[in-house]
Amino acid sequence: MIQITNSPVLYQGGGFIPAHPRPAAERTGTMASAILRAHNTSGDPERLKIKFDAMASHDITYVGIIQTARASGLTAFPLPYVLTNCHNSLCAVGGTINEDDHVFGLSAAKKYGGEFVPAHQAVIHSYMRERYAAPGRMILGSDSHTRYGAYGTVAIGEGGPELARQLLEKTYDIAYPKVIAVHLTGAPRPGTGPQDVALALIGATFREGIVKNAVLEFFGPGVECLSMDYRSGIDVMTTETACLSSVWSTDDITREHLDILGRGDQFQSQAPAEGAYYDALIEIDLSTVEPMIALPFHPSNAYPIREFKANMADLLHQVDLDAAEQLGIRNAASLTAKIVNGQFHVDQGVIAGCSGGTYQNLVRAAQILDGHSIGADAFWLSCYPGSMPIHLELTKNGYIASLMASGASIRSCFCGPCFGAGDVPANGAFSIRHSTRNFPNREGSKPGDGQISYVALMDARSIAATALNGGVLTGADELPEIPIDHAREPYRYDDSAYRSRVYYGVDRPDPDAELVFGSNIADWPEQVPLTEDLLLTVCAAIYDPVTTTDELIPSGETSSYRSNPLRLAEFALSRKDPQYVPRAKQILAEERRRRAGEPTEALLSYDPKRTGLGSLVMALRPGDGSAREQAASCQRVLGGCANIAQEYATKRYRSNVVNWGMLPFLCDGLPEKNLQPGDQVYIPGIRALLEGDEEEIAATLLQDGKETPLTLKLPGLTREERDIILAGCLINYYAK
Missing domain, CATH: 3.30.499.10 (Aconitase, domain 3)
Known part of the structure; x- marks a missing residue:
């Protein structure tokens, strides 16, 4: 069904031949490389500084993004910025606060020159496909499923601070990513839909991290058998593979669809060049994919429905065990x-x-x-x-x-x-x-x-x-x-509902317009610069193989409070470790006493003028899932100074940690070290390390009355990332 070659290949003569690894400057010929280089402002093929063509946010994220940019000097949106209202549309929690956010969004679109899509008009990604996605473009969204590759667009989902950077005319800075070919052949069986293909792909790639932070590039004779809806249905789910983005070849079906949307002039042909270099290859014969089911609690837990039905009792028993372990519910009725x-x-x-x-x-x-x-x-x-x-x-x-x-x-x-x-x-x-x-x-x-x-x-x-x-x-x-499913599904596009309700204000800012603030919309609390040394207390230790952003800050009804950083922080890790918030608050209270010059018992053995107090979260592989910045900002609001991990599940979560002024430490062998809440980590000279260019620091683990040496690593931090952490957060960095 799916074959993976996890080594470099060249696309040649319609097939693939092995290749030797190449530096970024020589990894050419792919659709992704052409688009990335066209949007790179650095002149360095290894270190990209990207400026996007457009951005999109929904009503869980745009308030915080605009507040961040506003605190850093925003005067007008410098690129098309679409504010949709598809997450807190129901206004079901918290009285007026959801609609207050919508009113704020409309006022911001008027003041800064944006596009505002009222509630119940469109899901964010449906709207961006219809209105903005086109071959050769790059779009940034504050939602992890920002994927418009089926239209030939490289779209990336990130945390809010990265969108704030674009609003302040800064760049999106990344190392040149791996590009992995996804070669499609055959045609889907009747009854097999795009979700089936997507789940098969996720199941084959996620757990081994094969495509982590890469761009997936879809092409091959199988593409012409798929409608635009079918392609988009596969494409949007690539987020669950942990890739950075995706892009597809374009053809007459793409052209015809853009014509239907009234944007046929934006079509351009797009395909890999002869000799295109790929870091790996995934081959999918669409005719072999069966209807699939992904069992709780991850899209990669995927099986053909046929196989599930043949092994129901065993597979459901495993779900029962996972529920008990991950959710802490031991006596739930068995799914069997x-x-x-x-x-x-x-x-x-x-x-x-x-x-x-x-x-x-x-x-x-x-x-x-x-x-x-x-x-x-x-x-x-x-x-x-x-x-x-x-x-x-x-x-x-x-x-x-x-x-x-x-x-x-x-x-x-x-x-x-x-x-x-x-x-x-x-x-x-x-x-x-x-x-x-x-x-x-x-x-x-x-x-x-x-x-x-x-x-x-x-x-x-x-x-x-x-x-x-x-x-x-x-x-x-x-x-x-x-x-x-036909590749040419008959469809007529009628955007009269948009023309009746959407506020089209791109490139028409009104500086005199007033922002409308509801009672729940609050500014980000002040964060302080990094101290010379740190004494950090472990306030949560998570040993699950992967920790999602849903576990770091739950979704659902908490979404209504995302315009109020302090109130939202009360929910941090609430479903994973309910004692995390009170533990972190206790450390934050001690730190505030230190800042006020009051004696604090926690620093009896340390210099309070040099040594800051803070909390940390330890997780083996944190950050899978949503792009939400609040998974990191809530920790920071509660006095968090660091995460310690074996690896970060996604680039976007690590970016959120950095942008909120926290240290994204890596540490080998965490299970054996058995960090637990209440343990402390003393890190002398951390500010000096960030002011320089070293990537490792010697720390001390204080655990059960014993002191153990601990090596913490900060690989790949750019100069700007170091300066953001030194300043205390992205807002402070821009204020400087």
């Missing part, structure tokens, strides 16, 4: 109870968001369910079109009516089911979703209150097939009649 007469019974289906809510996905679901009922038992189905133009076309062609008549619930253009803010299942329920993630709590349950429910990822076609069978898990390839 959902196996009845050899069939697995599902409680809920959801087709939604940037991955599921495309036109083609919902047409296939409607065709499968047409004239049938999902039944009046426990199973229920919700469908969320990704944008109002998609919703309009589905309505005009009768597909919304078909879905409604079958018993499906039709919702607005909203991202909620992807992060636990809509359609929360019952306690113990099992939900199958064509959405982006199935991390713990992504379905909206609260394990801290003893609740647990589950999300498995599946394609819309198999979700509809399951709905057709009243909730009995069914792959779409098991249907007697299977609707076909």
Whole structure:
């Protein structure tokens, strides 16, 4: 199904031959290299300084980004900046605070010259595909699923500070990334959808880190068999492989689609050149991919539905064990109870968001369910079109009516089911979703209150097939009649809803316009520069193989408080380690006493004028998942000074740590060192190290009354990153 060559190759004569490793200046011929170099302002092929063509944020992120840039001197948006409202659209938590953010966003678009998309109009990525993505472009978004590669665009999802840098006309600084070929052949089987291909790819690459921080480049004869919706459905899920970005070859299907969107003049042909150099190769024969299911609690936990059904008891038992270990719920009813007469019974289906809510996905679901009922038992189905133009076309062609008549619930253009803010299942329920993630709590349950429910990822076609069978898990390839996915899916684009509601203010700033602040919108609290030495207390120690940003700062109802740094920080690690916040606050109180010149017991053996106090989080591999900067900023607001890890799961989380003035330490052999809350790490000379160029520092671990030498590493810190940490955070750095 998928073959991986984890060594360099050259694309030659339509095939691939082995190659020797090359420096960045000689890694040419790829689509990605051409786009990256066209946007690089450094003149150095090894160290890129990128300026983007456009940016996008949603209502969980844009307030903090604009507040950061505003504190650093923002006067106008220097590039097209789209503010969408697709995350806190329901205004379900916190009274007025979500709509207060939306009002702030509109006022910011007017003042600084931006594009404002009101709530329920579009999912952020659906909107950017329709309005901005085109071959050769680069787009930056404050959402991890910022992927528009199917349109020939290199799009990157990052934490808010990186967008603030672009607003301040700074650059996005990265080492030249690996570029990995994804060569597609064959055509998908009937009943196999884009989510199936994506889950197969994620399952084959994530755990070994094969494509981590690389750009995936899709091309080959299989591409021409796929519609733009199909391509986008695979592309958006590449985030879950831990890659940096993605890009696809373009063809007549791309051209025709841009014509439909009214942007045909933006088309350009794009394909790898003869002799293009790739750091690795992934070959996918689309005809061999089967309908898939990704079991809780990660998209890489993927199996063909056929294989799952043959081994249900064993695989579900493992989910039970994972739930007990990751969520701390020891007495939950076993999922094996959902196996009845050899069939697995599902409680809920959801087709939604940037991955599921495309036109083609919902047409296939409607065709499968047409004239049938999902039944009046426990199973229920919700469908969320990704944008109002998609919703309009589905309505005009009768597909919304078909879905409604079958018993499906039709919702607005909203991202909620992807992060636990809509359609929360019952306690113990099992939900199958064509959405982006199935991390713990992504379905909206609260394990801290003893609740647990589950999300498995599946394609819309198999979700509809399951709905057709009243909730009995069914792959779409098991249907007697299977609707076909055509590469040219008939579609008409009607953007009248946008023209009626979207504020188009790009390049039209009004300096006299006033920002409108709601009561929950707060400035970032002051952060102090790095002291000469540090005495850090471990306030959380996480030994899971991977720690997601959802665990560092939970999604769901907490999203409503992301415009208020202090209030949001109360939720930090709340579902992973509820004692983290009180521990960190205690250390922060001691540090404030030190700054005030008051005696503090914690520094009896150290010079309080040189030695700062702070907290740290230890995790083996933190930062998988969302781009949200709050996974780091909440630690910083609570006095966090460092993370210690064996490696960082994503580049974007490490960037967030740095931009919020924290040290992204690496340390070998962490499991053996057995750091625990309450342990301390003394780091003398840390400021001097950052002022220089050394990458290792000798520290001391204070544990159980013993002192043990500890080597901490800071590999790859740029001069600017060092200066940001020295200043205390990105805002301080710009203020200087």
